[in-house]
Amino acid sequence: MRRKVCVTAICALLSLPALAAQGQTLKRQDVIWARSTAGAAITLDGNLNEPAWANAEMVRLQYGKDAGIPGSGWRSEGGSAPSDPLDATLKFLVAGNQLYLGITAKDSSIGGGGFNQFDAVLMNLRRKNEPPNHNPFEYFLAWWDLNPNTVKKGALPAFFGPAGDRTVPANVDAWDAVTTVQGITNSDTAADQGYVMEFRMNLTPRGYDVTRPAGDILSFNISLYDGDWQWPLNQQKFSRNRTWFQGPFSAFIFNTVRIHARPDVTINSGPVPDVPPEVIIPNAEHHAAPVIDGNLTEAVWQNAPSFDIKYGDLAVRATYPSIGPIASGQF
Numbered sequence: 001m002r003r004k005v006c007v008t009a010i011c012a013l014l015s016l017p018a019l020a021a022q023g024q025t026l027k028r029q030d031v032i033w034a035r036s037t038a039g040a041a042i043t044l045d046g047n048l049n050e051p052a053w054a055n056a057e058m059v060r061l062q063y064g065k066d067a068g069i070p071g072s073g074w075r076s077e078g079g080s081a082p083s084d085p086l087d088a089t090l091k092f093l094v095a096g097n098q099l100y101l102g103i104t105a106k107d108s109s110i111g112g113g114g115f116n117q118f119d120a121v122l123m124n125l126r127r128k129n130e131p132p133n134h135n136p137f138e139y140f141l142a143w144w145d146l147n148p149n150t151v152k153k154g155a156l157p158a159f160f161g162p163a164g165d166r167t168v169p170a171n172v173d174a175w176d177a178v179t180t181v182q183g184i185t186n187s188d189t190a191a192d193q194g195y196v197m198e199f200r201m202n203l204t205p206r207g208y209d210v211t212r213p214a215g216d217i218l219s220f221n222i223s224l225y226d227g228d229w230q231w232p233l234n235q236q237k238f239s240r241n242r243t244w245f246q247g248p249f250s251a252f253i254f255n256t257v258r259i260h261a262r263p264d265v266t267i268n269s270g271p272v273p274d275v276p277p278e279v280i281i282p283n284a285e286h287h288a289a290p291v292i293d294g295n296l297t298e299a300v301w302q303n304a305p306s307f308d309i310k311y312g313d314l315a316v317r318a319t320y321p322s323i324g325p326i327a328s329g330q331f
Helices: 016-021 169-174 299-303
Strands: 002-006 031-033 057-062 073-079 087-095 098-106 120-126 136-142 158-160 175-182 194-202 216-228 239-245 257-261 306-310
Touching: 031 057, 057 239, 098 216, 120 194, 136 175, 136 194, 169 175, 169 194
Parallel strands: 031 257
Antiparallel strands: 002 306, 057 087, 073 239, 087 098, 098 194, 120 136, 120 216, 136 158, 175 194, 216 239, 216 257
């Protein structure tokens, strides 16, 4: 059965259309652009030294500091309050139909341990080509003792998740990453400086195409884990926590960042375009409040924005703006 949802606000405190008319921009905290490299190649080597990275859009994640509400946040996984809290910069690019992500993290104690006691990166892309519920696809790179090699002195992280097995060529084609470490992992004899992770994610298997003239919008979230001072274990300083950008897990109870990408938005094209709100709830201060009687007969309802919702109707869902078709679902 189809239902129509109408929304309006009887409120004189805020008028979004009025702000737009005055030329004011509301900063979207759940939107970022991945600029095209304009044909410039990215070498996946854990060094963000290509010129394209210098012009990439970026976001900074810090434990205990807001990185964009709704969605972003942090949480302790136990132990002491971090004496060396996470401080990382994320950069986004696209080349062809590949998403590139560069992470530069400051960290004086890098290494692995048990679940949620490690340094790790957990990411998800929603499967655009798998309706009706578009379940997330997980990417997990971690110093996790599930792979004993990752907790050896000087070790690099390992791949986990549904495409983690590196002996399968299709998995490597789906995503790959290289990590460089400034220091010695799994050893706290001397303080580390940090690490750099350079990721490549093939968007084709997930159903996106950023090479079209209109580009595409990726539904993405990322969580960075930070486990400190356990090589050897220092009970006074040991801490473990996570900080995330628009969602710590793959569940849809959290928001996702909209990564916009299209061929004409490049590392050379100047400021990125503004992304307007997906829905504006109009101010209805000049209308009488509707009578709550179950009948939408008052004039104010005629000007309210609306959308249809219908079980099993992908055509209706395809009319939703931005990542609406991906974020919607049914059961």
